[in-house]
Structure formats: structure tokens, C-alpha cells
Amino acid sequence: MVRTRIAPSPTGFFHIGTARTALFNYLFAKKNNGSFIVRIEDTDKERSKPEFERDILEGLTWLGMQWDEGPDKKGEYGPYHQSERFALYRRYLEELNNKSLLYKCYCTKEELEEEREMQVLSRQPPRYSGKCSARTAAEQHALEKEGRTSTLRFRIERNRKLTIKDHIRGDLTFDTDILDDFIIAKDFDTPLYNFAVVIDDHLMKISHIIRGEEHISNVPKQALLAEALDFSTPEFAHLPLILNPDRTKLSKRQNKVSLLEYRTDGYLSEALINFMVLLGWNPGGDREIFTLAELEEIFDLTRVNKSGSIFDTHKLDWFNAHYIREMDISKLTSLCTPYFISAGYLTEKEASAKHEDAKIEKIVDLERERIHKISEIPLHTSYFFLTDVEYDDHLLLWKNTSPQATQEGLRIAEKVLLSLDESDFTASKIEQKLKQAIVEGKLKNGVVLWPLRVSLTGLAASPSPFDVAAILGKKKTLERVSHALKRISSLRP
Numbered sequence: 001m002v003r004t005r006i007a008p009s010p011t012g013f014f015h016i017g018t019a020r021t022a023l024f025n026y027l028f029a030k031k032n033n034g035s036f037i038v039r040i041e042d043t044d045k046e047r048s049k050p051e052f053e054r055d056i057l058e059g060l061t062w063l064g065m066q067w068d069e070g071p072d073k074k075g076e077y078g079p080y081h082q083s084e085r086f087a088l089y090r091r092y093l094e095e096l097n098n099k100s101l102l103y104k105c106y107c108t109k110e111e112l113e114e115e116r117e118m119q120v121l122s123r124q125p126p127r128y129s130g131k132c133s134a135r136t137a138a139e140q141h142a143l144e145k146e147g148r149t150s151t152l153r154f155r156i157e158r159n160r161k162l163t164i165k166d167h168i169r170g171d172l173t174f175d176t177d178i179l180d181d182f183i184i185a186k187d188f189d190t191p192l193y194n195f196a197v198v199i200d201d202h203l204m205k206i207s208h209i210i211r212g213e214e215h216i217s218n219v220p221k222q223a224l225l226a227e228a229l230d231f232s233t234p235e236f237a238h239l240p241l242i243l244n245p246d247r248t249k250l251s252k253r254q255n256k257v258s259l260l261e262y263r264t265d266g267y268l269s270e271a272l273i274n275f276m277v278l279l280g281w282n283p284g285g286d287r288e289i290f291t292l293a294e295l296e297e298i299f300d301l302t303r304v305n306k307s308g309s310i311f312d313t314h315k316l317d318w319f320n321a322h323y324i325r326e327m328d329i330s331k332l333t334s335l336c337t338p339y340f341i342s343a344g345y346l347t348e349k350e351a352s353a354k355h356e357d358a359k360i361e362k363i364v365d366l367e368r369e370r371i372h373k374i375s376e377i378p379l380h381t382s383y384f385f386l387t388d389v390e391y392d393d394h395l396l397l398w399k400n401t402s403p404q405a406t407q408e409g410l411r412i413a414e415k416v417l418l419s420l421d422e423s424d425f426t427a428s429k430i431e432q433k434l435k436q437a438i439v440e441g442k443l444k445n446g447v448v449l450w451p452l453r454v455s456l457t458g459l460a461a462s463p464s465p466f467d468v469a470a471i472l473g474k475k476k477t478l479e480r481v482s483h484a485l486k487r488i489s490s491l492r493p
């Protein structure tokens with residue numbers, strides 16, 4: 001039975017790297033009819049915050065990765081917050097203690113720092129010397145009387161080679177001599193990450209640990225702890241690093257790293273899923289577009305690369321533009337609406353009115369081809385909402401046409417538009433009639449259509465004037481045309 005987990009620490013906003021790790025865990029579980037578990041690693045009471053946990057769960061939900069067991073779901077292996085599992089950790093700390101695999105270390109921070117500096121100076125690998133590993137009860141008592149506090153260290157068996165299979169990196173071999181007796185708890189009630197994670201992965205029957213490469217150095221520690229407690233070791237897969245374009249580790253300075261910031265910025269969850277899965281996974285072949293449902297069928301750990309993956313925001317924008325084009329129009333419109341509201345183009349009330357909705361849908365449909373992010377929609381469609389459009393009068397002149405010729409062209413457009421009934425004011429009718437007038441007048445398209453388009457949108461690049469006019473409606477269209485005609489007459493011939 002495949003059981004995977006994502007084990008975030010709620011000490012910051014949901015990081016895009018953690019989201020990628022969650023995705024690989026989720027997909028591997030789905031592909032193998034297994035379970036995907038969310039465990040909140042909140043043993044650090046000071047830095048863990050409920051708002052960060054909410055952000056993480058909201059991010060997973062937004063991406064569509066429903067978990068089978070987790071903090072807000074009942075499951076056989078809960079509770080799913082480490083902060084609620086301290087009694088369990090204590091039991092296993094005591095077991096290690098009874099096996100003499102644990103000892104109290106009384107060294108102060110300063111002493112440890114000094115020891116480290118000495119080792120560095122004498123070119124030895126820095127690691128704990130084991131100074132407290134053989135203290136007698138009397139010594140311990142004396143140190144405690146001095147007021148010293150202690151931590152709990154795990155006693156490592158020296159001179160051993162450990163080989164652990166990793167699904168991505170192959171065999172990982174570690175020499176226990178390079179490890180020090182690391183601290184696994186501050187005291188019996190305060191376990192630290194490397195210890196708590198081993199207990200939980202065992203008790204929650206996690207079969208595969210899929211996580212970032214930065215955790216490889218924890219593998220021997222966790223494997224030795226599991227062995228000491230007679231647990232079987234789960235299987236590992238360490239995902240490649242995510243890199244900035246300059247190949248440094250992905251950082252806030254060069255990229256947004258909070259997942260939900262991407263949502264605010266106008267990215268679609270579909271685009272992020274597609275983008276994130278290719279940060280390390282190679283589908284084979286040329287295909288690049290994958291939905292979550294498709295990935296659940298085809299994802300495979302053997303196709304994950306070892307080398308780091310570049311976080312290319314242009315690629316993300318490309319996926320986003322793709323999904324904006326493909327999305328069901330009413331869904332896309334509802335995602336765009338908050339941006340229209342915050343730009344002041346719509347009130348909440350207007351946004352929920354039926355007739356307005358149909359119009360907004362048309363506007364969105366017309367412009368979706370031109371945007372990469374939903375947040376760009378107000379900027380591209382402002383001419384539908386503003387009372388007047390602003391433009392340089394010269395923009396009305398098509399190529400080298402004179403103001404006079406432009407005026408004539410636009411007059412023809414005005415006449416045609418005036419002749420159409422409200423009920424005929426559709427993009428296809430407008431197009432048909434305008435083109436007919438152009439042919440009859442033996443004119444070039446641009447002489448009529450360019451100034452018309454500019455008068456309606458104020459832009460050099462925009463959708464066709466037929467579509468825009470139809471959405472604007474007869475009254476507004478004619479107002480803009482007559483305004484433009486006035487502006488042309490002020491231009492010198």
C-alpha cells in the first residue's frame with residue numbers, strides 16, 4: 001500500500017518548492033492507488049503560526065490536491081499535528097534511553113562553538129566530540145546543580161557504512177563516521193525534526209518519502225533512528241533542487257516563492273500544476289501540456305531528473321496563457337471579476353447582475369488571447385469601462401493617410417453604423433455591412449477600419465472593431481466615432 005506525505009512546517013507561507021514536493025507525493029500516491037497525507041510539523045511552537053497552516057492548506061486546496069488524511073480530516077493514524085503527538089514521541093525517547101542509545105549533553109552553545117572553531121582550524125570535519133557521551137550520574141548531577149540545561153543526543157554506531165536506495169538518485173552510501181551524535185530532542189517533551197519525523201513516518205505507515213534534495217543529509221540520521229527503534233525504513237526519493245535562472249538556489253530575491261501570491265498575481269492553478277510537474281519530471285516526448293487528472297494516470301518517479309531545474313517564469317506565463325485560452329468562459333469570467341472590481345470598473349452589485357455578466361463574459365472572451373495573467377485583464381479592457389478613451393489624435397491616421405482621407409473613411413463607418421438597428425448591432429452584421437461599404441466605395445480596409453478601431457479602443461493593438469462595437473452597443477460606439485471625427489478635424493491636413 002503506497003502512502004505518501006507532505007510534512008510542511010507552518011513557519012512561513014506555503015512555498016512553491018513545498019508545493020512542488022506536495023505535487024510529486026500526491027501524484028505518486030494517486031498513480032499507485034495509494035493515500036496522500038498532510039502532516040503539520042509544528043513542533044517549533046514559537047515559529048509555527050495558524051495563519052501559515054491555513055495558507056498551506058488553502059494552497060493545496062487551490063491546486064486541487066485533496067489529501068486523504070490530514071489535520072482537518074479524520075484518519076486512522078492521527079492526530080496529524082505534531083504538536084498533538086508529544087506523548088508518542090516521549091514513549092520512543094524513553095525506549096532509546098532504555099537501550100542506552102540516548103544521552104544528555106550539557107555543553108553550552110559557546111562550548112560547542114569553540115569546539116567547532118578548533119576543528120575547523122585543525123582542518124577536521126566539524127562535529128560534536130562526544131564529550132558528554134560517558135558522563136556518570138554524579139557528573140550529570142553536578143552539572144545540573146551548576147544550573148546547566150541539557151539536550152538529548154543520539155548515540156551513533158561508528159565505523160559503519162549505510163547504503164540506502166533512493167528512487168531518483170540510486171544508492172546513497174553514508175559512512176557513520178561522518179555523523180556526530182546529533183541532538184534529537186531538547187528534553188523528553190521537546191523532540192526535534194529528525195526524531196519526530198521518523199516516529200511519525202513509521203506510525204503513519206508512510207511507504208515513500210518524497211522530498212527535496214536538501215534533506216539527503218538527514219537520510220542516514222533517520223535511517224539509524226528507525227533501525228534503533230526496530231522500524232522498517234521507508235523508501236526514499238529526493239527531488240532535484242529548484243534553481244533561479246542564474247543557477248543559484250530558488251530565492252525570494254529573484255522570484256516570488258509564496259504559492260498563493262501567484263494566485264493573487266493572476267496565475268491559474270492548472271498552469272502552476274503543469275509548470276511545477278516539469279520542475280524535475282521528464283514526461284518523455286515533446287508533449288508539455290498536462291492536466292492534474294492526466295498526471296494522476298501517468299506520473300512516474302523513474303522519470304525524475306537528478307539535476308536541478310530552472311524556475312523559468314516565462315515558461316510559467318506561457319502555460320498560464322495557454323490555460324487562459326482554454327478555460328471554460330464562465331469560469332474564466334468569474335476569476336476575472338474581482339480584478340474588474342478592484343480596478344473600479346465594476347461594483348459588486350453590477351458584477352452579480354445577469355445582463356452585466358453576459359457582457360463581461362464577451363469582453364473576457366475577446367481579450368483572453370492577449371493576456372498572460374488574469375490580473376492583466378482590466379488593463380487590456382479598460383476602453384469598455386471608461387467613459388472616454390484617451391489616445392494621441394495622430395493614432396487615428398492609418399499608415400500614410402491624410403486627416404482628410406481618414407475623416408472620409410470614418411464618416412463611411414459612421415453612416416453604416418447609424419443605419420443598423422439596435423437589434424442588428426452584432427459583430428457579424430457590423431462586419432458584413434462595413435465590408436460591403438468598403439467594397440462599394442472602392443476603399444482600402446485600413447482607411448475605414450483602422451480609425452474606427454482606434455476611436456473605439458484608443459489602442460494600436462486590440463480586437464476587431466466589429467467585436468468591440470457590438471459589445472459597446474450602438475449609442476456608445478457612435479459617441480466615440482463622432483468624438484474621433486471632431487479630433488481629426490483639428491489635425492492639420
Ligand code: GLU
Pocket residue numbers: 007008009041197210211215
Ligand atoms: N518539516 C520538514 C520540512 O518542511 C519535512 C521534511 C521531510 O519531508 O522530511 O522541510
